[in-house]
Structure formats: structure tokens, C-alpha cells
Amino acid sequence: MAAALTPPTAQQKAPARQARNRLERIRGLSRWMRGLLIAAAVLLVAAMIGMWFFTSEAVLARGIYSFLGVTPSPTPTDGEALRISLSPTLNAPRLQLGFGYRVLGFALFGVLAGLALRGIAHAYAMFTDFGRGDVLTVATARRLRGIAALVTAFSVAVPVLKTVLVLALTLANGPGGRHMLIDIDVSDILLALLGGLLFSLAWAMEEAAHVAEENRGFI
Numbered sequence: 129m130a131a132a133l134t135p136p137t138a139q140q141k142a143p144a145r146q147a148r149n150r151l152e153r154i155r156g157l158s159r160w161m162r163g164l165l166i167a168a169a170v171l172l173v174a175a176m177i178g179m180w181f182f183t184s185e186a187v188l189a190r191g192i193y194s195f196l197g198v199t200p201s202p203t204p205t206d207g208e209a210l211r212i213s214l215s216p217t218l219n220a221p222r223l224q225l226g227f228g229y230r231v232l233g234f235a236l237f238g239v240l241a242g243l244a245l246r247g248i249a250h251a252y253a254m255f256t257d258f259g260r261g262d263v264l265t266v267a268t269a270r271r272l273r274g275i276a277a278l279v280t281a282f283s284v285a286v287p288v289l290k291t292v293l294v295l296a297l298t299l300a301n302g303p304g305g306r307h308m309l310i311d312i313d314v315s316d317i318l319l320a321l322l323g324g325l326l327f328s329l330a331w332a333m334e335e336a337a338h339v340a341e342e343n344r345g346f347i
Contacts (some may be wrong), residue, residue: 153263158259165252169245176241180234185225190234192297197311223297232296238291243285248280254282266341269334275332282322283316301329 179191223229254271262268287310294309 134290138345151263154263155259155261158255161255162252162259165248165255169248172241172244176234176237180230184290187224188225188230192293196294196309197313204213217320222301224298224300227298236293236296240282240285240289244249246280247275250274250278262339264333264340267336269330269337272333273327273330276323276326278323279326280320283319286316287312287321 179188183191254268254275257263257265257268257271273302290309290311294307298307
């Protein structure tokens with residue numbers, strides 16, 4: 129004797145409708161995030177080119193000093209470049225900012241920009257997956273793990289870049305004018321911790337995705 133099929137009730141339809149609404153919100157947010165990521169990538173490249181090739185030496189020097197985390201003195205001590213105080217008794221040397229040194233600085237900053245752009249690419253691909261409705265998958269977890277690795281690498285690359293940048297831009301100053309800066313900021317430590325947190329989340333997300341795929345295989 130065949131059982132009669134009963135149509136789904138309103139209570140049974142509600143969870144499915146709510147799930148579709150949540151998925152649509154995720155897709156809408158993903159579209160916005162992809163647009164913002166593209167804008168961020170374009171602005172990053174444009175800002176780097178503008179900073180290194182379309183600014184005066186004084187403006188570029190202030191930008192470098194800001195990146196190094198030091199405060200310029202109110203007035204220059206000579207007519208060639210600004211000087212800054214790294215400590216109450218030590219003045220920083222003049223920075224060489226001719227065209228060749230600008231190209232070198234652009235290349236060094238390009239390492240950081242490359243890490244940032246690679247992270248943006250991972251995030252863009254992850255939000256593309258979300259836009260398709262692939263929220264909990266192994267692929268998205270691995271993209272998050274890639275972002276975590278890049279954040280951790282960024283936290284190491286910033287102090288190294290500061291050291292190399294100061295050496296490169298003071299190399300032509302001659303004996304007594306060459307300087308080295310070793311600086312590990314609190315923000316670098318926080319970035320490393322954030323990278324570890326994201327890596328842990330990615331690992332947990334990948335394990336959950338494996339379990340979800342195995343459960344779908346039993347159905």
C-alpha cells in the first residue's frame with residue numbers, strides 16, 4: 129500500500145527560505161568585497177608609483193621617515209636633505225633620493241606590495257567562491273591559509289625592509305654617513321599573531337570542510 133505524499137508545510141519551508149536569504153546576503157557582500165579588493169590593488173600600485181616617481185625629495189623623505197617610525201626635525205640642518213632624530217643625541221643621515229635610488233626604493237617596496245597583492249588575489253578568489261555559494265569547502269580554507277601565510281611573511285618583511293632601505297639610501301654618504309636601522313614594532317608582532325590566528329582558523333575550516341564532504345558522500 130503506497131503512502132500518500134504530503135506537501136511541505138509552512139514551518140518546513142521557512143528554514144529553507146532563511147538559508148536562501150542568508151546565502152543571497154553572502155553573495156551580495158562577496159560582490160562588494162571583490163570590488164573593494166580591486167580598488168585597493170589599483171590604489172596600492174598607484175600610490176607606490178606616485179610616491180617614488182612623482183613627489184619632491186622633501187615629501188618622499190617625510191614618507192620614508194614615517195615608514196621608519198621616526199619624527200623629522202622641524203627645520204633642515206643643511207640645504208640638501210632633512211635630518212631626523214633617532215634619539216636625543218643621534219641624527220639620521222641624509223637620504224640619497226636621486227632617480228636611481230628611487231628605482232631601488234620602488235623595487236624594495238615592491239616586495240611588500242607583491243605580498244599585499246598576492247593576499248588580495250587570495251581574498252578575491254575566496255570571495256568569488258563565496259559568491260558561488262561555496263562557503264565551507266577545502267578550496268576556500270586553503271585560500272584562507274594562503275592569506276595567513278602572507279600576513280605572517282609581511283610581519284617579517286617589514287622590519288627587514290626598513291634595515292635594507294636605510295642601508296641602501298645611505299650607502300653613498302661615505303664613511304660615517306652610512307647608517308643601519310633595526311626596528312621591530314608592536315604592529316609587526318601583532319601581524320605575526322594575526323597570521324597565526326588566521327592559520328589556525330584555516331586549519332579548523334579545512335577539517336570541517338573534509339567532514340562536510342564525507343557526510344555528503346554518505347547521502
